[in-house]
Amino acid sequence: MTKPNAALRSSLSCCFSENDDEGITTIGGGASSWRIFTYKELHAATNGFSGDNKLGEGGFGSVYWGKTSDGLQIAVKKLKAMNSKAEMEFAVEVEVLGRVRHKNLLGLRGYCAGTDQRLIVYDFMPNLSLLSHLHGQFAGEMQIDWKRRMKIAIGSAEGLLYLHHTVTPHIIHRDIKTSNVLLDKDFEPLVADFGFAKLILEGVSHLTTRVKGTLGYLATEYVMWGKVSESCDVYSFGILLLEIVTGRKPIEKLPGGVKRTITEWAEPLISNGRFKHLADPKLRGNFDESQLKQAISVTVLCVQSEPEKRPNMKEVVSLLNGHEQKVKVMPMRIKSIKYEEELLAFDQPSDADDHDGGGGHDENNGYGVFSALEGQKMQDPYKHRRDGRIDKNVY
The missing domain is CATH 3.30.200.20 (Phosphorylase Kinase; domain 1)
Known part of the structure; x- marks a missing residue:
């Protein structure tokens, strides 16, 4: 041995x-x-x-x-x-x-x-990652219908709740994204890849650290100042939830090389209450409209620019399950993050990061632990x- x-x-x-x-x-x-x-x-x-x-x-x-x-x-x-x-x-x-x-x-x-x-x-995990079903090799097969998508969203949220509120010391994941949500044979989600995780002691509100993760999922305060807290994971989960509902990528490349975030795309639809138009077209209208509206509301809460206004993961799980009794004012506008060109540098791995996978997103290797x-x-x-x-x- x-x-x-x-x-x-x-x-x-x-x-x-x-x-x-x-x-x-x-x-x-x-x-x-x-x-x-x-x-x-x-x-x-x-x-x-x-x-x-x-x-x-x-x-x-x-x-x-x-x-x-x-x-x-x-x-x-x-x-x-x-x-x-x-x-x-x-x-x-x-x-x-x-x-x-x-x-x-x-x-x-x-x-x-x-x-x-x-x-x-x-x-x-035999069903690979959520990314492979939304954007990869299984995207055309529609193996994840609305019911499975909600199961994946709630299960992923429950995993984060455990990291933030149950395990001691608490754990901040720092790289929540579709490629790090793996799916077992029953499409039960498992949040994976703790290579960027940080332990946070009781009573500590945040840490200041080098930025790691994937552009498109990163909260403003983390990208700009390296301030990481549990609310950064909440922000990332909000983007993940919007991705699950809409089937769109966190950052899209438009004609002419322009990049648009998923929140920039969703903002006018949300502010005008056009929730049906947010649903993934591949669902062909087969979704629960009340669940869709609730999921969008949770997304909007999670991706608020002020971290103190975001819910914690206990509240997120309760809201997604329809059990949250606390009255919340659901903001119906997303203040979109528009990444400046200089911030795109955070999307590239550096030589110093070679041993741990870097801080960026590799479009040719975006499937996480289990690729396509x-x-x-x-x-x-x-x-x-x-x-x-x-x-x-x-x-």
């Missing part, structure tokens, strides 16, 4: 409980426990990290589909060459993931920390010939 080095073990000491008799290390407890994998196991599971198994690639490294010897489908994030800073960030990410215990958050299946290798293991790779390309490493016959017992 590959053991993590002393510094890594120390940083994760609160999570460990060893069972040397079985030759594995389990972390946590119950059904959500996870363990350390050996590099040999992950090499075998991914067909030697074959290009055919690659799900996505970014500045942090690559993600591969795999299948363990006991039939579990996994996604393996293989990080690039490590330095001391990257190693500490790896340890922090693993620890953050180890704290996550919620049905709408992608937790950790395990990790591998060899001499010169750092790999993080997740469960594989065709499933049939991936070779099952355990479906091989034994004694001249295909092994049919691997399933």
Whole structure:
């Protein structure tokens, strides 16, 4: 078994409980426990990290589909060459993931920390990401009808509620977007990718930090001054919700190279009360009009320019479920963010960010942990010939 080095073990000491008799290390407890994998196991599971198994690639490294010897489908994030800073960030990410215990958050299946290798293991999500259904390879198939869209919106909100109000210390995600909302076999949403996450202690209102995330989802105060708080995630969720309802991208390229934000497009329709015109045309009118209006109202509340006026995620979940009893004045105008040209620089990854994926959006790799790779390309490493016959017992 590959053991993590002393510094890594120390940083994760609160999570460990060893069972040397079985030759594995389990972390946590119950059904959500996870363990350390050996590099040999992950090499075998991914067909030697074959290009055919690659799900996505970014500045942090690559993600591969795999299948363990006991039939579990996994996604393996293989990080690039490590330095001391990257190693500490790896340890922090693993620890953050180890704290996550919620049905709408992608937790950790395990990790591998060899001499010169750092790999993080997740469960594989067969329906890939929300992005792949709204804008990617599944966009034309309409697998997410109105009912599923509302389920995805509410589930994603509940995952954020857990991060902001339940887990201690609270966690700010900092990169809420459609590519980081993964979908399981039942289209249950799981918020993923905690590479940019920040822990925030009780009583701390905000942190000032280097801007990370994806342009189009970022709150004004974060883009301009690097002030990050839970309300930044609320803003990002508002954009995500508007994207779910409308089927439009956060930033659209218009003829002539002009870029328009989704809020700029939606603003006149909302202010004139033309809610039906906001619904994704691919729905062909099959949506609940009262739910549509409620979702738009929640969006407008979430994307207000003043962070103190935004609801918290408890209120967002309650509003989306129709349970919010507190009377709220629903503003029917969005003060659109119009990104100046110089701010577009935030949409480009820098060399300093190579180890963690950068701070920008890569349109060629926008599918997050699980990309739009065709499933049939991936070779099952355990479906091989034994004694001249295909092994049919691997399933």
